[in-house]
Amino acid sequence: xxxxxxxxxxxxxxxxxxxxxxxxxxxxxxxxxxxxxxxxxxxxxxxxxxxxxxxxxxxxxxxxxxxxxxxxxxxxxxxxxxxxxxxxxxxxxxxxxxxxxxxxxxxxxxxxxxxxxxxxxxxxxxxxxxxxxxxxxxxxxxxxxxxxxxxxxxxxxxxxxxxxxxxxxxxxxxxxxxxxxxxxxxxxxxxxxxxxxxxxxxxxxxxxxxxxxxxxxxxxxxxxxxxxxxxxxxxxxxxxxxxxxxxxxxxxxxxxxxxxxxxxxxxxxxxxxxxxxxxxxxxxxxxxxxxxxxxxxxxxxxxxxxxxxxxxxxxxxxxxxx
Amino acid sequence: xxxxxxxxxxxxxxxxxxxxxxxxxxxxxxxxxxxxxxxxxxxxxxxxxxxxxxxxxxxxxxxxxxxxxxxxxxxxxxxxxxxxxxxxxxxxxxxxxxxxxxxxxxxxxxxxxxxxxxxxxxxxxxxxxxxxxxxxxxxxxxxxxxxxxxxxxxxxxxxxxxxxxxxxxxxxxxxxxxxxxxxxxxxxxxxxxxxxxxxxxxxxxxxxxxxxxxxxxxxxxxxxxxxxxxxxxxxxxxxxxxxxxxxxxxxxxxxxxxxxxxxxxxxxxxxxxxxxxxxxxxxxxxxxxxxxx
Numbered sequence: 001x002x003x004x005x006x007x008x009x010x011x012x013x014x015x016x017x018x019x020x021x022x023x024x025x026x027x028x029x030x031x032x033x034x035x036x037x038x039x040x041x042x043x044x045x046x047x048x049x050x051x052x053x054x055x056x057x058x059x060x061x062x063x064x065x066x067x068x069x070x071x072x073x074x075x076x077x078x079x080x081x082x083x084x085x086x087x088x089x090x091x092x093x094x095x096x097x098x099x100x101x102x103x104x105x106x107x108x109x110x111x112x113x114x115x116x117x118x119x120x121x122x123x124x125x126x127x128x129x130x131x132x133x134x135x136x137x138x139x140x141x142x143x144x145x146x147x148x149x150x151x152x153x154x155x156x157x158x159x160x161x162x163x164x165x166x167x168x169x170x171x172x173x174x175x176x177x178x179x180x181x182x183x184x185x186x187x188x189x190x191x192x193x194x195x196x197x198x199x200x201x202x203x204x205x206x207x208x209x210x211x212x213x214x215x216x217x218x219x220x221x222x223x224x225x226x227x228x229x230x231x232x233x234x235x236x237x238x239x240x241x242x243x244x245x246x247x248x249x250x251x252x253x254x255x256x257x258x259x260x261x262x263x264x265x266x267x268x269x270x271x272x273x274x275x276x277x278x279x280x281x282x283x284x285x286x287x288x289x290x291x292x293x294x295x296x297x298x299x300x301x302x303x304x305x306x307x308x309x310x311x312x313x314x315x316x317x318x319x320x321x322x
Numbered sequence: 323x324x325x326x327x328x329x330x331x332x333x334x335x336x337x338x339x340x341x342x343x344x345x346x347x348x349x350x351x352x353x354x355x356x357x358x359x360x361x362x363x364x365x366x367x368x369x370x371x372x373x374x375x376x377x378x379x380x381x382x383x384x385x386x387x388x389x390x391x392x393x394x395x396x397x398x399x400x401x402x403x404x405x406x407x408x409x410x411x412x413x414x415x416x417x418x419x420x421x422x423x424x425x426x427x428x429x430x431x432x433x434x435x436x437x438x439x440x441x442x443x444x445x446x447x448x449x450x451x452x453x454x455x456x457x458x459x460x461x462x463x464x465x466x467x468x469x470x471x472x473x474x475x476x477x478x479x480x481x482x483x484x485x486x487x488x489x490x491x492x493x494x495x496x497x498x499x500x501x502x503x504x505x506x507x508x509x510x511x512x513x514x515x516x517x518x519x520x521x522x523x524x525x526x527x528x529x530x531x532x533x534x535x536x537x538x539x540x541x542x543x544x545x546x547x548x549x550x551x552x553x554x555x556x557x558x559x560x561x562x563x564x565x566x567x568x569x570x571x572x573x574x575x576x577x578x579x580x581x582x583x584x585x586x587x588x589x590x591x592x593x594x595x596x597x598x599x600x601x602x603x604x605x606x607x608x609x610x611x612x613x614x615x
Binding site (some may be wrong): 032034035036037038039041042043045046048049050051052053054055056057059070115118119121122123124127128130131133134135136137138140141142143144145147148149151152153158159160162163164192196223224225249256257260261275278279282283288291292295296298299302303306 | 335339346350356360363418419440441444450452454455472474475476481506510531553561582585586589
């Protein structure tokens with residue numbers, strides 16, 4: 001057998017001369033020319049709109065003058081970063097952003113899992129389907145519509161939720177401008193818009209739980225709650241960890257549109273987050289370099305957070321995303 | 323099989339089942355209620371809106387609010403603009419995404435790995451709002467509708483899901499097309515794309531919803547309010563309560579409150595109309611993409 005193989009290899013070596021490398025590359029290119037042609041528009045897109053701005057972000061270390069352009073503007077080192085870290089805005093923005101992220105992590109995230117489990121425990125298929133259909137809808141609405149609904153529902157004096165809450169508690173709060181109510185309203189909007197949609201990924205994980213485990217647990221006499229606690233929850237833990245890691249990377253990415261639409265001159269102190277600050281400083285006031293430095297800081301922290309969370313997840317013997 | 327799980331049920335479990343149905347039904351109602359409220363309000367008279375704070379059916383029907391906005395040139399302009407930008411933009415974005423996804427689905431394409439890594443990298447890191455704005459400005463796209471379409475033309479997540487879908491199509495299809503003398507361009511157009519209609523429809527809808535709902539791009543890139551899209555118009559009316567933008571007939575007092583309700587309804591309606599199609603496809607589309615490769 002071995003001899004035969006060797007002889008075949010020998011004849012092949014004789015019949016097919018080794019290709020010259022140069023010719024090989026050209027053959028490759030002509031072979032793939034149509035594929036590269038199809039790839040070209042996409043490459044141009046990524047170069048211009050994804051990697052172009054990454055190059056443009058160097059203006060964070062320069063004093064960008066539109067007239068001079070990105071390349072010819074003066075280098076200033078870390079001046080903009082120093083100015084940002086030294087300004088009182090920095091701690092305020094950090095606190096506002098982190099509090100919103102924390103509230104979302106502590107309230108919205110567990111709520112999504114709870115709703116997914118409740119849906120999974122629902123026995124009547126018709127009810128399950130209808131509820132799913134309804135709670136997915138808000139995800140597809142724009143933040144402008146969500147903000148508009150909020151403005152109507154909480155409108156001073158006439159809004160139904162304004163009246164309801166103020167009547168119940170005997171207060172007279174203007175929810176839309178009161179700084180104390182800014183965060184609760186943001187979290188509420190977030191829950192209303194995204195909880196339903198967020199259940200999809202957990203429902204997929206729940207559907208793939210091994211059913212025989214439940215049967216075994218039933219024979220052992222485990223009740224409904226025990227089955228959820230000892231079988232369902234551990235089974236979807238990997239998905240929970242992955243979603244948690246992904247969310248960690250988004251900690252500083254508060255939704256720009258949502259916050260911008262709910263910000264007004266009275267709640268500005270608690271409403272300002274990194275994203276809206278970049279907009280106000282950069283677009284409204286024209287401090288391009290300074291606002292780019294703020295944005296770059298935010299993006300870098302995001303990268304560190306997502307890799308950090310992934311590393312921690314792996315250390316705790318859970319599968320990360322990378 | 324699934325039924326088995328419920329066979330053994332304690333009395334407490336049965337109580338839980340009832341509570342669960344009630345609880346989740348309430349959740350469904352909470353998701354729906356704001357629309358019913360707004361839809362009812364949009365058909366109500368101004369006096370009813372001023373006196374009753376919450377109702378799900380107006381006492382007297384009125385079309386005054388819709389009359390005001392549908393005769394407003396500014397509103398109609400925003401409406402037509404948004405429809406056109408969404409339609410053209412979706413086609414462009416889908417074509418760009420599919421045409422890039424196809425070559426990347428070929429395992430033997432030289433340079434494929436590095437390109438995929440570069441694409442994935444853009445999911446965790448971006449240049450940020452201001453450098454993107456400056457790029458759009460330098461390309462001369464400021465105050466053009468291209469600025470609403472091109473900067474987000476290819477969504478990296480969608481790209482990779484479509485690529486994965488192409489990858490799991492049987493290879494024999496392309497082989498036979500090749501034997502018939504078709505090049506890759508023709509294969510993509512006449513074999514691959516027709517086979518991928520459901521997946522492409524899913525992402526077309528996602529792209530369309532993205533453009534229709536986009537508020538940040540017009541805010542950043544359009545200075546001229548005669549170019550505004552529906553979302554910008556909506557924000558001006560409801561959040562900034564600036565009704566002068568409606569340019570209503572000055573001879574009669576416009577129904578100020580009703581207009582807000584009606585604009586929300588009109589901005590939401592297309593999404594609700596397309597929602598059944600969306601719902602049919604999104605779960606399928608998402609799961610197809612999760613096949614690793």
